[in-house]
Amino acid sequence: MDLNGSQMVIEALRRENVSVVFGYPGGAIMNVYDEIYKQNYFEHILTRHEQAAIHAADGYARASGKVGVAFVTSGPGFTNAVTGLATAYIDSVPMVVISGQVPISMIGTDAFQEIDAVGISRPCVKHNYLVKDAKDLPRVLKEAFYIASSGRPGPVHIDIPKDVTAQIAKFDYPQKITMQTYKPTYKGNSRQIKKVVDAIANSSRPILYIGGGAVNSGASELVREFAKFTGIPAVETLMARGVMGDSNPLLMGMVGMHGCYSANMAMSEADLMIALGSRFDDRVTGKLSEFAKHAKVVHVDIDPSSIGKIVDIDYPIVGDLKNVLSDMMPIAREKVKRAKYQSWRDLLKRYDEIHPLGYSDNKNNIKPQWVIQRVGETLGDKAIISTDVGQHQMWTAQFYPFSRPRQFITSGGLGTMGFGFPAAMGVKKAIPEKISINISGDGSILMNIQELMTAYESNIPVINIILNNGFLGMVRQWQTFFYDKRYASTDLSRAQPDFVKLAESFGGRGFRVETKKEFDEALKEAIKSNVVCMIDVNVDRLENVLPMVPAGGTLYNMMLEYKE
Amino acid sequence: MKEIRRVLSVIVTNEDGVLSRISGLFAGRGYNIDSLTVAPVPETNLSRLTIVTCGNERVLEQIVKQLHKLIPTYKVIESGEFVEKEMALVKIPLNEDFNGLDAMLKAYNGTIANSGENFIVIMVADNAKRIDNFLKTVKRYNPIQIVRSGSVAMDI
Incomplete structure (x- = not known):
C-alpha cells in the first residue's frame, strides 16, 4: 500500500489502537493535521499551548498505562513541548510525540520556525528520530511505540520534515519488532533471586522500599501479596502512592523529605532494604552517608543504570518487577517466616503512634x-x-x-x-x-x-x-x-x-x-x-508541610514541628 | 575513590546523530572524554567508537551502563585485554640535525611518511604512554607541527 507520510502517521496510530491524541497545529505539521481532519479513528483534542498537549498525553498515559500521543509543529511549537518531554522522561511515562520540521532542503538554513529539535530533545527523551525519508516512517513509528512502552518506559520523539509528510512511499507496517541493539531484560537472574530470599530469611528488620517501577510493571497486586505473607513492612515513594493501598496495615506511609516519621525511621533502622522499582532519589535518601547505614540493600529494577547509581547495592536484580516477584514468591513462601518480624512491626507501629502524620485543625480558617x-x-x-x-x-x-x-x-x-x-x-x-x-x-x-x-x-x-x-x-x-x-x-x-x-x-x-x-x-x-x-x-496562609527532612539532612532527624 | 583511566570500545548502529548521542551523554552527565575515535566496522551497519575516559569506579560503571542504555548501542567492551594504539604525525624542518633520528624511529616503530621541500613528516603508532615519550624526545628536532590521534583498541 502506497501512502504519503501524513497518512502513514494516521495509519500507524490506528494500528497502535490510539483513541485520543492531543496537539496544536502549525505550518510544518499541517499535512498531518489535514489527514487528522479526514479520519475517524481517533479523537484530537486541541489544547491551547503545546506544553499542555504533552502533559495531557502524559496524564493519559499515567492513568491508563497506555502510550500517550501528542502533535506539535516545528520551532516554537516544539520548544514549548520540551518541558513536557522532560517531565515524562524522568517519571518513565510512555509517550510518542510527533513534531513537524521544516522541509529537508531547508534544514540548517535557519529557516522560519526551524530549530534543531532532535538536538534539543535528545537528553529529555528515551529515544528520538529525525525522519529523512518516508520509506523509513513505518519502521520508525513502530519502533517508537515499542521503545516507549517496553523496558523502562519513556517518551519517544519523532521529528518529521514537511516534505516527508507529503512524500509517497510503500507502507508496510511491521506486526512485531525485534531490534538488534535494544533488548530489555525482563527476567531476573534466578540464582540472585534465591540469594535475595535467603537474605530476607536471615534479616530481622527488612523493609520494602517501593517506587514508581511497581506501578509501571503492573506489579502492585504481587507487591501487596508478597508483603502480606512475608509480613514485611513497606514504604512508598511519591511515585508509588497507592501501590500498597492506604488502609494496608503494613504500609508505613510515604518516605523521604516529607515522609512519615515511621516510614523514615523504618528506612533508617532496617537491616535489609528491598528496593522495588525505586531509584534512590535525593528527595528520598537525604544525606547519603547516613542513609540505610545498617542495611544490606536489594535493588530490583528494569533499568540497569538505576542500580548502583547512588547507593552501593549488595543484591542487584535486573528485571521486570512482576516477573521477579513471581519467581521469588514460591521460594519465599518456603523460607520466610512472618512471625520473625513481629517485634520489628511492633516497633514501627509504635513509631507511628508516637509521631503520626497530622495537623492541627482550627475553627477560624481552613487548613x-x-x-x-x-x-x-x-x-x-x-x-x-x-x-x-x-x-x-x-x-x-x-x-x-x-x-x-x-x-x-x-x-x-x-x-x-x-x-x-x-x-x-x-x-x-x-x-x-x-x-x-x-x-x-x-x-x-x-x-x-x-x-x-x-x-x-x-x-x-x-x-x-x-x-x-x-x-x-x-x-x-x-x-x-x-x-x-x-x-x-x-x-x-x-x-x-x-x-x-x-x-x-x-x-x-x-x-x-x-x-x-x-x-x-x-x-x-x-x-x-x-x-x-x-x-x-x-486556606491558612502560613501552614507548613511537615515532617520535613531539610535538604541534605538525615532521614532519622526529621523536623516534626516548626517553632518560631 | 581513585581516578582510573579506561578504554571503552563501543559498537553502535551507524546512523545519523549517534555520535551526538554519545558525546551529549558524556557532556550532560559530566563524564570525561580524553580521546574518541570513530569509524565504521567493515561490512556491517555498525560503527566502532573507541573512547578513552577516566573516573572513579562508580562513575566508570555508570558510563558503561548509560552507554548501554542508548538505543543504538549494540555492545560496550570495557574489560579484558586490549591492544591499544595511537598515532602521531610530526613535521620537522629539513635544516635540523637529524643525528639519532633513525635510531629513534626504529625504537618507536616509526617511519618517514612524507617529505616536502623544507620538511619531513614522521609517523609513529604505539600505545599512549610510548607516544607521550616519543613526543617528548622528538622535541629536540624542533617540530613545526604535531598531530596526535585518539586511541583505537582491539580486545584480545
Whole structure:
C-alpha cells in the first residue's frame, strides 16, 4: 500500500489502537493535521499551548498505562513541548510525540520556525528520530511505540520534515519488532533471586522500599501479596502512592523529605532494604552517608543504570518487577517466616503512634490538609487526583487515601508546575468514569491556566481545587525555615485574579470557598455541573508541610514541628 | 575513590546523530572524554567508537551502563585485554640535525611518511604512554607541527 507520510502517521496510530491524541497545529505539521481532519479513528483534542498537549498525553498515559500521543509543529511549537518531554522522561511515562520540521532542503538554513529539535530533545527523551525519508516512517513509528512502552518506559520523539509528510512511499507496517541493539531484560537472574530470599530469611528488620517501577510493571497486586505473607513492612515513594493501598496495615506511609516519621525511621533502622522499582532519589535518601547505614540493600529494577547509581547495592536484580516477584514468591513462601518480624512491626507501629502524620485543625480558617482529607472522605476511589507542584502536592501525597496505583498523577522527578491541569484532562479522557480532580496552588494553576478553554471546548469536566494561600508556598516555607523569613518574590497575595470570574469567562464554573461548609457545597455542585470548574479555597496562609527532612539532612532527624 | 583511566570500545548502529548521542551523554552527565575515535566496522551497519575516559569506579560503571542504555548501542567492551594504539604525525624542518633520528624511529616503530621541500613528516603508532615519550624526545628536532590521534583498541 502506497501512502504519503501524513497518512502513514494516521495509519500507524490506528494500528497502535490510539483513541485520543492531543496537539496544536502549525505550518510544518499541517499535512498531518489535514489527514487528522479526514479520519475517524481517533479523537484530537486541541489544547491551547503545546506544553499542555504533552502533559495531557502524559496524564493519559499515567492513568491508563497506555502510550500517550501528542502533535506539535516545528520551532516554537516544539520548544514549548520540551518541558513536557522532560517531565515524562524522568517519571518513565510512555509517550510518542510527533513534531513537524521544516522541509529537508531547508534544514540548517535557519529557516522560519526551524530549530534543531532532535538536538534539543535528545537528553529529555528515551529515544528520538529525525525522519529523512518516508520509506523509513513505518519502521520508525513502530519502533517508537515499542521503545516507549517496553523496558523502562519513556517518551519517544519523532521529528518529521514537511516534505516527508507529503512524500509517497510503500507502507508496510511491521506486526512485531525485534531490534538488534535494544533488548530489555525482563527476567531476573534466578540464582540472585534465591540469594535475595535467603537474605530476607536471615534479616530481622527488612523493609520494602517501593517506587514508581511497581506501578509501571503492573506489579502492585504481587507487591501487596508478597508483603502480606512475608509480613514485611513497606514504604512508598511519591511515585508509588497507592501501590500498597492506604488502609494496608503494613504500609508505613510515604518516605523521604516529607515522609512519615515511621516510614523514615523504618528506612533508617532496617537491616535489609528491598528496593522495588525505586531509584534512590535525593528527595528520598537525604544525606547519603547516613542513609540505610545498617542495611544490606536489594535493588530490583528494569533499568540497569538505576542500580548502583547512588547507593552501593549488595543484591542487584535486573528485571521486570512482576516477573521477579513471581519467581521469588514460591521460594519465599518456603523460607520466610512472618512471625520473625513481629517485634520489628511492633516497633514501627509504635513509631507511628508516637509521631503520626497530622495537623492541627482550627475553627477560624481552613487548613489545606483538611481540604485534601475531605476530598478523600467524599470521593475516595471515585476520583483520580492530579496535582501541580509544591505544598499542595506534598499534602495530597500525605493525606489523600489512595487505594490503588495510577490514582495519583503527579510530576515527581522534574517537579513541573503547570502539570496538573492538563494532566487531569488527559486522565479524564483515559478514564472517563472517574472524577478527575486537579489539586493545585495559586502559583501553579496560572502556569497552564489557558487550558480552561480546552477543557470547556472539549467537554472535559476537570475540577481544579486551588489551595489558595497567596504564596508560592513551598518556597515560602523554605524562606521561613532557612532564609530568616525574607519572602523574596513569593508573596502572591498582592495581585491575584478573581478565579471565579476567570473560570466563568472561559465558560466553566467558579466557586469561592471561605468555610468548610462552603467547600462541601462547592465540591458537590462542581461534580454535578459536569463542566470544567475552579474551586478557589482560601486556606491558612502560613501552614507548613511537615515532617520535613531539610535538604541534605538525615532521614532519622526529621523536623516534626516548626517553632518560631 | 581513585581516578582510573579506561578504554571503552563501543559498537553502535551507524546512523545519523549517534555520535551526538554519545558525546551529549558524556557532556550532560559530566563524564570525561580524553580521546574518541570513530569509524565504521567493515561490512556491517555498525560503527566502532573507541573512547578513552577516566573516573572513579562508580562513575566508570555508570558510563558503561548509560552507554548501554542508548538505543543504538549494540555492545560496550570495557574489560579484558586490549591492544591499544595511537598515532602521531610530526613535521620537522629539513635544516635540523637529524643525528639519532633513525635510531629513534626504529625504537618507536616509526617511519618517514612524507617529505616536502623544507620538511619531513614522521609517523609513529604505539600505545599512549610510548607516544607521550616519543613526543617528548622528538622535541629536540624542533617540530613545526604535531598531530596526535585518539586511541583505537582491539580486545584480545
